[in-house]
Amino acid sequence: LAKTTQPISMDSYEGQEVNITCSHNNIATNDYITWYQQFPSQGPRFIIQGYKTKVTNEVASLFIPADRKSSTLSLPRVSLSDTAVYYCLVGDRFSGGYNKLIFGAGTRLAVHP
Amino acid sequence: EPEVTQTPSHQVTQMGQEVILRCVPISNHLYFYWYRQILGQKVEFLVSFYNNEISEKSEIFDDQFSVERPDGSNFTLKIRSTKLEDSAMYFCASSGTGTGRQPQHFGDGTRLSIL
Numbered sequence: 562l563a564k565t566t567q568p569i570s571m572d573s574y575e576g577q578e579v580n581i582t583c584s585h586n587n588i589a590t591n592d593y594i595t596w597y598q599q600f601p602s603q604g605p606r607f608i609i610q611g612y613k614t615k616v617t618n619e620v621a622s623l624f625i626p627a628d629r630k631s632s633t634l635s636l637p638r639v640s641l642s643d644t645a646v647y648y649c650l651v652g653d654r655f656s657g658g659y660n661k662l663i664f665g666a667g668t669r670l671a672v673h674p
Numbered sequence: 675e676p677e678v679t680q681t682p683s684h685q686v687t688q689m690g691q692e693v694i695l696r697c698v699p700i701s702n703h704l705y706f707y708w709y710r711q712i713l714g715q716k717v718e719f720l721v722s723f724y725n726n727e728i729s730e731k732s733e734i735f736d737d738q739f740s741v742e743r744p745d746g747s748n749f750t751l752k753i754r755s756t757k758l759e760d761s762a763m764y765f766c767a768s769s770g771t772g773t774g775r776q777p778q779h780f781g782d783g784t785r786l787s788i789l
Contacts, residue, residue: 595777604678604765604780605717648717660769661707661730662778664717 565649570669579636581668583649586630594625594632597648599667605648609634636670644672676700678781680766686787687756695751695784697766706749707767707778708741710734717765723749753786761788 566584573579585594593612597605609616611623611632622635636643646667652660679698687693699706708720722729723741731739740752749768753760763785767778 599717602763602785603782604767607777607779610777660705660776660778661719661722661732662709662717662767663719666716 565651565665567647567649567665567668569666570671572671572673573639574673575640576638579639579643579670579672581634581636581647581649581670582631583634584631585649585651588629588651592629592651594623594629595650595652595662596621596623596634597650597664599646599648605664608647639670639672641672641674643670645670676779678766678768678779680764680781680784682784683782684785684787686789689758689788690755693753693756693786695753695764695766695786697749697751697781698747699749699766699768700779701747703768703770703779705729705769705778706741706743707769708751709765709767709780710762711765711783712762720751720764756786756788758788761786 593610595610596608598608599605609618609621609623611625613625613629616623624633646669648664648667650662678700681696685693706723709717710720711717719732721731721735721741726743738754742750763783765780765783767780769778770776
């Protein structure tokens with residue numbers, strides 16, 4: 562499983578766009594990039610997943626450059642409720658059906674008024 | 675939106691006692707997982723389950739742990755003789771196909787406190 566590196570913490574203010582970058586230099590051809598969000602005392606919540614280029618949903622955008630060695634989660638116009646830990650995970654999409662997730666420490670985002 | 679539900683939300687148990695944590699995965703999902711998170715630490719994989727058998731388990735998932743799908747809707751984690759170090763949040767997750775293309779959906783966990 563490819564190792565990921567992301568900042569330990571970030572601070573932002575309400576209404577700003579937040580970009581969290583994750584490095585995954587050893588990503589394999591079959592690997593997908595997935596981001597989860599976790600609030601205190603809650604389970605991780607799936608945000609977005611991508612393989613290459615750009616993916617957008619109602620919550621976030623995911624930018625993946627051509628070499629796929631990094632990815633950036635973009636949260637538009639954050640609010641206080643976006644304060645959470647954000648995890649970047651890389652995993653084989655053909656993992657034989659046994660898709661265990663390996664979580665790192667994540668990025669602790671604090672949104673201030 | 676369908677969700678994974680876990681009960682109880684908080685379980686307090688004496689050391690050495692057995693505990694069963696319950697989960698109702700999303701109804702059409704085929705793959706089931708347990709994770710745990712000790713306070714202030716990372717989310718750790720425990721076990722994955724498919725077709726009524728364990729697919730993979732971590733080193734944490736020793737002989738004191740077992741999982742079961744007793745009927746078509748529930749998925750349980752049993753800890754036979756709890757230890758103080760079993761105190762943690764336990765999360766159940768489920769996914770459709772189990773490949774990386776299908777994200778796992780998590781419940782909000784059971785906080786297990788061992789006294």
